[in-house]
Amino acid sequence: MTDSPAFRLPLDPKEQPILDRILTIRDHLSILKQDRTTYVKSQDVVKYYNQLIEQVELLNQIRETKRDEQNRVDTVLDDCFQLVSLFFLTIGRNQEAPAVYSAISTVKRLLDHLKEAGYYSGKDLGTMALSIQQWRESIERGQQSYSPHLLTLLEARIHVCQERLQELQQSLSRLGPDVVGMYERLVSILRSLSACNTRSKFPVREVKDFEEQLTQIQDELHESRDVHEGKTAEQTYAERMAALSLTEGEIADGPTVIRALLARCLLWIEVIQERQGKIDDRFQDTYDKLLKIRNTLEQMNLTQAWSLRETDLYSFQRQLDRVDESRVNGNFIDAEGRPADLHAQRTLLYLLRKSYAFIYQYIISSEPVSEALLPIYNQLLTLKRCLVEVKRSGGVDSPRELYPYSMKLNSIDNMKKDGKFMVGNDIPEGQASVTALLAECFDLAYELRADSEREREDDDGDAMQLANGSVEVAG
Known part of the structure; x- marks a missing residue:
């Protein structure tokens, strides 16, 4: 597994048991992440989250007089929170506080890179401003449900992002x-x-x-x-x-x-x-690594809705973090500590920023539905797009044309048991989202059918009037 950037400060002996426990938690989370034989269950994620919070509370007691301490315990904790955060997205609990952790970490790096690059658009900042506001609301909703230790950490990180965002917005405001x-x-x-x-x-x-x-x-x-x-x-x-x-x-x-x-x-x-696209030989390995990550993340864009498990993003995040944290005063350096030339510096920074941008995009576009229900949800999304396109194109000539859509919608509706979409004996997260989308599709199909029947009645009426007119002329 790709580890986080590591701090080298000595470890307080009192913290060793905590480190041992959170390493075990991280191992369990990693095994859960790799297991594709079944979908991730909400109770498993919450169990590891609760175990993690217990260790944070113990750590805070030990560090009462040294709040700024940073050592390997913190880096492994960050790993665990990143994984838990992505797991909350995977199980469809996107609007809850723990799901915010990974997103905030990614946005912080993006904002730093935008400032470093020295150019950015209003659209970049507008999207992130909206996301930050939504995450702040998630934290506020979690006041009664989640540990104050987690909420305090998230609020502090959001505050840092907000300050950087305002700094960039202020700079952009110079433009008339x-x-x-x-x-x-x-x-x-x-x-x-x-x-x-x-x-x-x-x-x-x-x-x-x-x-x-x-x-x-x-x-x-x-x-x-x-x-x-x-x-x-x-x-x-x-x-x-x-x-x-x-x-x-x-x-x-x-x-x-x-x-x-x-x-x-x-x-x-x-x-x-x-x-001509040739990078300094000293940084060829770093360039190849970042290029491969960027290309892989870009290709995932084609299959994201059908195959992406949000926890897949973790290994990419950690590889990028390693590269980003290895820089000295913002500079990429070679094995001998010499900085990159400008071409390599700007090229590597572009690949780094672009990769984080893909991760951010995948996080914010994650559907609030458990991966167990994603196949159904994605089928409904496709059906909705098709029905919307049919309506936009002028509707159907006959209700018969809607039979394939109606049959598919009815088959999905019949999958429910007692009004719920079940997987075995479990009720996965995201029931409301799937049910609402199913209702939207039924409404669209009904509207198309009603429009078609109304048009046919109008045509029949016109034909009748035409026929009556013909009779009168003949008489």
Whole structure:
């Protein structure tokens, strides 16, 4: 198993029994995560959560006079809470406090990386602001149900995220409505260029197209390209990094931000065109590792709804955490402690941020349904999409066309026992969500059938009137 970044402070002998117990808990959680022979049951997850909280309470008693202590106990506790959090998502208890832990950890890293990258869009921040608010509500709802030790920890982490979010929002507020569209376009191009830079084969033509777009923007703004005589684009980029960042330096107005970001895009194009996707050999292993993680997470996007168990994200989180925590003062360093050049630094940071972004997306799109009910839930989602599309396209000509949908909906409805979807003798979490979705599908099918019958009656009436008119003329 991939371990968390490890602290090396000495362990208080009094904490050794706690470490032993939480290592055992982590082992049990890992075994549960790997077992695909059956679905994860709510009672198993709650059992390990309660055992974990017992150890946290004991640890807090020992550390009454040393609250800032950090050693291996804390890293293993973090592992356990991450796993428990993802398990709460897996069993469909997304709106409960423990489920928030993993999401907050991921968003904190994303916000830090956005600040470090020096560019981001309002959409990035808006999505995370909404998520943070929802997680805060989950914590408030859990006041009577969950340990104050957990809630205090979650509240502190949310506070840190909120502060960083407000810092980034404030920086973005420097942009007036007249330049926001241009800024968003430049951010999109810069990200697309970073994606091109990580392709297996460097896309020369595509990068050239982006360069032409930037040249067009440059002409619109009546700007000239940075010639940087006697220096490489990489050297110039590094020297002007603070001036080109939205969050650093004293940027007075929106037009200044736009000009700086445009200059950054043009310099970055020069850098990646020169490198042609080739990373510094010293960081090839790290690059390959991050690229593989990014590609795997991206491919999961195609099958997420049908095959993803949220706990699968844990190993990716831990691998990324290891890479992120290995940096020194934000720099990726080689085996001899030397920092990466600018190209490697920005490329590795892009892959790191993009991978965390995928994990965040999978977490927030997790359905509030136990994995035991996901097959039914996903079938209903597909049926709903089909029915909505049929309605959008003008409905059906005959109720007969709805028979396949009705038969499938009735077969799903008949799976219920005493109004519940059962798996053996268990009642998995997410009953309300599945039942509500089933009702939506029945309503859509009913509306389509009613519209079809009404249209047919109108057609019959028109035909009758036409027939009567013909008789009168004949008479």
